Amino acid sequence: MAVVSPPVTLLPAEAPLANAEVLRIRNDFPILGTEVNGRPLVYLDSGATSQNPVSVLEAEQEFYEQRNAAVHRGAHTLAVEATDAYEAARAAVAGFINARPDELVWTSNATEAINLVAYAMSNAAAGRGGAQAERFRVGPGDTIVVTEMEHHANLIPWQELAARTGAELRFLPVDDEGALRLEGATGVITPATKILAFTHASNVLGTINPVAELVRLAKEVGALTLLDACQSVPHLPVDVKALDVDFLVLSGHKMLGPTGIGALYGRSELLNAMPPFLTGGSMITTVTMERAEYLPAPNRFEAGTQRISQAIALGAAANYLSETGMHRIEAWEGELGARLVEGLTAIEGIRVLGPRAGLPRIGLAAFDVAGVHAHDVGQFLDEQGIAVRVGHHCAQPLHRRLGLTATTRASTYLYNTTDEVDFFLEAVAGVRPFFGAR
Amino acid sequence: MATNLEQLYQQIILDHARERHGSGLLEKTGPGSVGESHQLNPVCGDEITLRTVVDGGTVASLSWDGAGCAISMASASVLTDLMEGLERDEAVRLIDAFREVMRSRGTIPADEEVLGDAAAFSGVSRYPARVKCAMLAWVALEESLLAANS
Ligand SMILES: Cc1ncc(COP(=O)(O)O)c(C=O)c1O
Numbered sequence: 001m002a003v004v005s006p007p008v009t010l011l012p013a014e015a016p017l018a019n020a021e022v023l024r025i026r027n028d029f030p031i032l033g034t035e036v037n038g039r040p041l042v043y044l045d046s047g048a049t050s051q052n053p054v055s056v057l058e059a060e061q062e063f064y065e066q067r068n069a070a071v072h073r074g075a076h077t078l079a080v081e082a083t084d085a086y087e088a089a090r091a092a093v094a095g096f097i098n099a100r101p102d103e104l105v106w107t108s109n110a111t112e113a114i115n116l117v118a119y120a121m122s123n124a125a126a127g128r129g130g131a132q133a134e135r136f137r138v139g140p141g142d143t144i145v146v147t148e149m150e151h152h153a154n155l156i157p158w159q160e161l162a163a164r165t166g167a168e169l170r171f172l173p174v175d176d177e178g179a180l181r182l183e184g185a186t187g188v189i190t191p192a193t194k195i196l197a198f199t200h201a202s203n204v205l206g207t208i209n210p211v212a213e214l215v216r217l218a219k220e221v222g223a224l225t226l227l228d229a230c231q232s233v234p235h236l237p238v239d240v241k242a243l244d245v246d247f248l249v250l251s252g253h254k255m256l257g258p259t260g261i262g263a264l265y266g267r268s269e270l271l272n273a274m275p276p277f278l279t280g281g282s283m284i285t286t287v288t289m290e291r292a293e294y295l296p297a298p299n300r301f302e303a304g305t306q307r308i309s310q311a312i313a314l315g316a317a318a319n320y321l322s323e324t325g326m327h328r329i330e331a332w333e334g335e336l337g338a339r340l341v342e343g344l345t346a347i348e349g350i351r352v353l354g355p356r357a358g359l360p361r362i363g364l365a366a367f368d369v370a371g372v373h374a375h376d377v378g379q380f381l382d383e384q385g386i387a388v389r390v391g392h393h394c395a396q397p398l399h400r401r402l403g404l405t406a407t408t409r410a411s412t413y414l415y416n417t418t419d420e421v422d423f424f425l426e427a428v429a430g431v432r433p434f435f436g437a438r
Numbered sequence: 439m440a441t442n443l444e445q446l447y448q449q450i451i452l453d454h455a456r457e458r459h460g461s462g463l464l465e466k467t468g469p470g471s472v473g474e475s476h477q478l479n480p481v482c483g484d485e486i487t488l489r490t491v492v493d494g495g496t497v498a499s500l501s502w503d504g505a506g507c508a509i510s511m512a513s514a515s516v517l518t519d520l521m522e523g524l525e526r527d528e529a530v531r532l533i534d535a536f537r538e539v540m541r542s543r544g545t546i547p548a549d550e551e552v553l554g555d556a557a558a559f560s561g562v563s564r565y566p567a568r569v570k571c572a573m574l575a576w577v578a579l580e581e582s583l584l585a586a587n588s
Contacts (some may be wrong), residue, residue, distance in 0.1 A: 045581060149469070170580050173580055197473065249499060328579060372508070373480075373506060373507035373508060373511075374507075375482050375484075375506075375507035375509075375571065376447075376508045376509070377567070379443070379446070379568070380443060380474075383441060383443045390482070391481070391482055392483060405483040405505065406483050434443075434447075435447070435452060435455075436456065438456075
C-alpha cells in the first residue's frame with residue numbers, strides 16, 4: 001500500500017555511511033539547507049529534537065490531502081483507508097523495534113508513555129484491574145527504582161507514583177564519570193522492588209547502560225522493567241525481544257518523526273492485564289451507565305481521537321531509518337561522537353561529561369567550559385549558525401551529582417558530517433578567548 | 439568581526455562578568471532596614487540572592503550572591519555600581535527605565551545619561567531569551583526594596 005512512501009534516497013545496505021552519502025541524505029531534509037544568522041545551519045541538537053525528511057513531511061500532508069478521517073469509527077471508504085494507514089504505521093514502528101503491532105501503544109511522547117505506566121500502576125494500587133492487575137499494585141513497603149542519570153521524564157512520574165501510593169523511590173547512583181555504579185545494586189533492587197525504570201542511553205552523558213545486567217537484576221526479584229529508549233531507538237538498532245524488557249518508551253520527534261507522537265511498547269500479557277490510564281471513547285467494548293468493559297491492548301490505552309497524521313508520519317520515519325540501516329547509522333554516529341569527544345577534550349578548559357575518549361558512547365557530548373556559562377557558550381555558537389542545547393537538559397539531579405548546574409550539549413544524527421563536527425570544534429576553541437576566561 | 443556578538447557582549451559586560459562588583463553578601467552593620475530577594479530563572483538555572491540596606495530613603499548598600507551567565511552576573515555588578523547611594527525612588531525609576539529598554543525588542547535605545555554603564559545591555563533586548571538574564575538582579579533589587587520598606 002502506498003501509505004508510507006519509501007525514502008527518497010535508496011542506499012546499498014552494507015557499505016558504511018560516509019560523508020559523500022551523508023551529503024546526499026542531507027538533501028532529504030529541507031531545513032538543513034537553511035541559514036541561521038546569515039550562516040549555514042549546523043544542527044547539533046538532534047538529542048532534543050530531530051529534523052524531518054521529505055518522506056515524513058509528505059506522509060503527513062498526503063494523509064490530510066487524501067485520507068483524512070477518524071480511525072476505527074465509521075464504515076465509509078475514507079475511514080477505512082485512514083484506519084489502514086494508521087495501523088500500517090503502527091506495524092512499521094512496532095517492527096522497527098521487533099515488537100508485534102498489538103504491543104505498541106501510541107502516546108503523545110515518551111513522557112506520556114511513562115506516565116501511562118505510572119498511572120496504570122496507581123490505578124492498580126487503588127484496586128482497579130482485578131486480580132490480574134496484582135503485578136502492578138504498589139504501596140507501602142514496595143520500592144520503585146530508577147537511576148541517578150534519568151531525564152526528569154523518567155523520574156518525576158515515579159516520584160509522584162511513590163507519593164500517591166506510599167511506595168518508596170530509590171535510585172542506583174552514578175560515579176564521577178557518570179557511569180552507573182552497580183556494586184551495591186542488589187541492595188537497591190530487592191524483592192520489595194515493583195519496577196525498575198532506567199534509560200538505555202543517557203541524553204547528557206551519552207553512556208549506553210548495561211541493559212542485560214539490569215534486566216537480570218530486576219528479574220531475579222520479580223520486578224518489572226521499563227526502558228527509556230528516547231536516545232537509543234533513534235540511533236542504534238533496538239530489539240525489545242533481545243533486550244527482554246517489559247516496557248519501553250520512545251518519542252517520535254527524536255527519530256525523524258513529528259512532535260505529538262510517541263509510543264509505549266509493553267509485553268502483550270502485561271498490557272492486557274494492566275488497568276487503563278486515560279478512559280473514554282474508542283477504548284471500550286460494552287458501556288452501561290454504571291461501568292464499562294475495555295478493549296484489549298493496544299486500544300484500551302488509546303482513549304479518544306488519536307494523533308493519526310503524526311502516527312502515519314512516524315511510520316514513514318521508521319521506514320526511512322530502516323532503509324538507511326540502523327547499524328550503519330549507529331556506526332556513523334559512533335564516529336561523530338568519538339570525533340566530538342576527542343576534539344573537545346583537546347581544547348583547554350573543556351570538561352566533557354560521561355565516558356572518556358575511546359569508550360563507547362552515542363553521538364553526543366555534553367561539556368563544561370571553564371569560566372564561561374553554558375548560555376554564553378550557546379549564544380556564541382548560535383552566532384555562527386551552530387545549534388546546540390544549553391542548560392541542565394532536564395537532568396538536574398545528574399548535573400548536581402557532577403557538581404554542575406548547566407552544560408552545553410552537541411548531539412549528532414545520521415545527517416551530520418565530520419566537517420560540521422570540525423567546524424563546531426573550531427568554534428568551541430574560540431569561546432574562552434572571546435569571553436576572556438581565565 | 440564587529441559582530442552581533444560583540445554588540446551583545448560589550449567589553450563593559452565582559453569586564454563586569456569577571457569583576458562582579460558587590461558579589462558576596464554583606465551582613466548589615468550600620469543603620470537602616472534590610473531587604474533581601476532570591477530570584478531564579480528556571481530555564482537556565484541562573485540564580486541570585488540580593489541584599490539591600492535602605493537608610494533614610496537612600497540605598498545605603500547592595501550586595502549579592504549569584505551564579506549564572508555573563509549577562510546576568512555583569513548586570514548585577516553594574517547594578518551595584520549604579521544604585522548605591524541613590525534615593526530609593528530614583529532607584530525604582532531606573533529599574534523601570536531599564537525594564538522598558540529590555541522589553542523593547544531593540545526599539546528603545548538606552549539613555550546613557552540615565553542608565554550609565556547599564557546602557558551597555560541595550561543589545562540584550564534583541565534576544566528575548568536573554569532578557570530575563572539581564573533583568574534578574576534588577577527584579578531582585580525591586581523586590582528587596584519593597585521588603586526593606588515593609
Ligand atoms: C532520555 C530521555 N528521556 C525522555 C525524554 C522525554 O521525551 P519527550 O519530551 O519527547 O517526552 C527525553 C527527551 O528530551 C530524553 O532525552
